[in-house]
Amino acid sequence: MPEVTMADALNSALRDALATDVRTLVFGEDVGRLGGIFRVTEGLQEEFGRARVFDTPAAEAGIAGICVGLALAGWRPVAEMQFDGFSYPALDQIICHVAKYRMRARGRVEMPIVIRIPSFGGMRGKEHHGESPETYFAHTAGLKVVAPSSPLDAYRLLRASIDDPDPVIFLEPKSRYRATEEGELTTEGPGLGRARVLREGNDCTMIAYGAMVSRCLDAADTLAAEAIRCRVLDLRSLVPLDVDAIAESARATGRVVVVHDAPRTLGMGAEIAATIMEEAFADLKAPVERVTGYDVPYAPASLEHRYLPSVERIGAAVRRIARF
Amino acid sequence: MSAGEHDDDQDDLRMLAIIAPDGSPIGEVDVGLDHGGLRELLRLMVFARRLDRECMVLQREGELTVYPPFEGQEAAQIGSAFALSSEDFVFPSFRELAAAVVRGVDPVEYLRYHRGTWHGGPYDPLERRFAPICVPLANQIVHAVGWAMGAKLDGKAACSLAYFGDGSASEGDFHEAANFAAVFGAPAILFCQNNGWAISVPLAEQTAAPIVARAVGYGIPGVRVDGNDVLAVYAATKAAADRARSGAGPTLIEAVTYRIGPHTTSDDPSRYRSENEVAVWRERDPIERYRRYLLAAGIADEAFTRSCEAGAEEWVAGIRAGVTSLPAPAPDELFAFAFARPPERLERQRREAGGIGDA
Secondary structure, eight states, X not given: OOEEEHHHHHHHHHHHXXXXXXXXXXXXXXXXXXXXXXXXXXXXXXXXXXXXXXEOOSOHHHHHHHXXXXXXXXOEEXXXXXXXXXXXXXXXXXXXXXXXXXXXXTTXXXXXXXXXXEEOSOSOOOTXXXXXXXXXXXXXXXXXXXXXXXXXXXXXXXXXXHHSSSOXXXXXXXXXXXXXXXXXXXXXXXXXXOOEEEEOOSSEEEEEOTXXXXXXXXXXXXHHTTTOXXXXXXXXXXXXXXXXXXXXXXHHHSOEEEEEEEESTTSXXXXXXXXXHHHHGGGOSSOOXXXXXXXXXXXXXXXXXXXXXXXXXXXXXXXXXXXX | OOOOGGGGGGTTSOOBOSBOTTSOXXXXXXXXXXXXXXXXXXXXXXXXXXXXXXHHHHHHTTSSSSOXXXXXXXXXXXXXXXXXXXXXEEEOOXXXXXXXXXXXXXXXXXXXXXXXXXXXXXXXXXXXXXXXXOOSTTHHHHHHHHHHHHHHHTTOSOOEEEEEETTGGGSHHHHHHHHHHHHHTOOEEEEEEEOSEETTEEHHHHOSSOGGGHHHHHTSOEEEEETTOHHHHHHHHHHHHHHHHTTOOOEEEEXXXXXXXXXXXXXXXXXXXXXXXXHHHHTTOHHHHHHHHHHHTTSSOHHHHHHHHHHHHHHHHHHHHHHHTOOOOOTTHHHHSSOSSOOHHHHHHHHHXXXXXXX
């Protein structure tokens, strides 16, 4: 079986989308002749030309804003923000227009826009290079928010996001760009809004997305040695949120740990815990635990390991609720 | 020509003008319109002003929510919108009801926004090629440039035009839009209605250099035009549109005009500007000067101007009737349009709100 990295899988997804639909455009800072600073757009300009794959001026509000105009002109823009921490100038356009245009125009206008953002920590990056912006977007009604965890699923999710008629914020876990997975790239499989169980276990459910999924799988391995069997649920998309899968897992295991690298307060963990209270309260055997980043700005490289949820912190949380 | 207190320091800038405030021709009057077209410009301005005044009354009667009047800016909006073709696409801010009328947008549909029965896209933006009303300043200029980039990719001979004000020119999005337009050679017209005041802040405190001068910095043509001279505005916009459609790229137009009324019905301009200043600009009224010109040139007669006024009365009466009987949106419309493929979670909320319950 072929082995692909997440960066290669995303590159293939963009290539296949460009080949499938001539209305698809790919643009952003350094995505053309450089192929993107993470090489996700490598070779695309050569293959599809400078009209459909192009560099833009370094102006994130402009990048997000032209997506709206291009969508009105019948194009399907797939824009890249270079880094999570540099995407914030685009928030105005994303919140005020990308998210709201369809409702404002009473559904007469579609916004089939994908904005890709290399996100989350774990790269020993400098300040502004390890942000977790998902809550800003998930809390903005009108957007879909996707965060893949593995190469093959990154391919599937990016293709589904580009095909989706609604705007999608696509958060790529940059610490996993070089992670590999064996298998064929395919659009077959679960679509947007469907979580997937990556590991079965009856004692506790770990719920995560993006880079923290592999961290949870590692923690589950460790716990298995102690005879604590964990289910790992990969959310894949935060909007739509797979409420049924979350509830089913909570009912099946009675114990849930939510893991993300975003700060704890008002993070996705809070939303998931509240959802479990609404859907599966009677089946809970312990309070829902959150293992998250702390409520501080992202850590400098040498403190990153203390900030991010570790196998040890996840394991400790599971053990706490296993004894509850 | 003096541009008034709000930009005294910019008086010596060259400004395209064709009809002087007293109605006498001072420039090339042949802008390529036949007499019917020239009369239509007057009719549209008369109709638009009558509608604007009716909207103020409707707001005072409680029939509209906050309304931003455009009186004084009829020539800037109508001269520019009239220069566009049906293939072109207009991106308004929030004061462009007159331009909307030129584009054939149904005023009753448009006024659903000010009635509060919907947000800023109650009409069909694609049918009339008139984008939804954009309230956050300068955002729509970027949309217009994106649309123009898309039109260019399609090989269409069409251009976009974004309306914005002098205050919006201070926003970062103005800069990003102008720069993108220039870099990509986008067929876009950046049309600034410099009406002298950004709510209470005069132009001199908004920007230290003339807005038109910025064009040089982006490497695009800039044109300053008397925004109360409908023929000059038409000629400048037509030239920019022809240029854009020919593949020569964007143009920045600064139309120097004046907002006679308040910023919105919630504003009290007596707190920041003098009646004297307003009186100076009333003397430069865009409709009266053009009416005088048409009469003196024998292009229109008194009967025509009277028929415009009578027609406007009748037209506005119909709009009033339509606006005051606009239905409230169906409750379910709260959920109907946010997504093309709504998340299941939202569908659950929709059922909850509808009282159907969630099994």
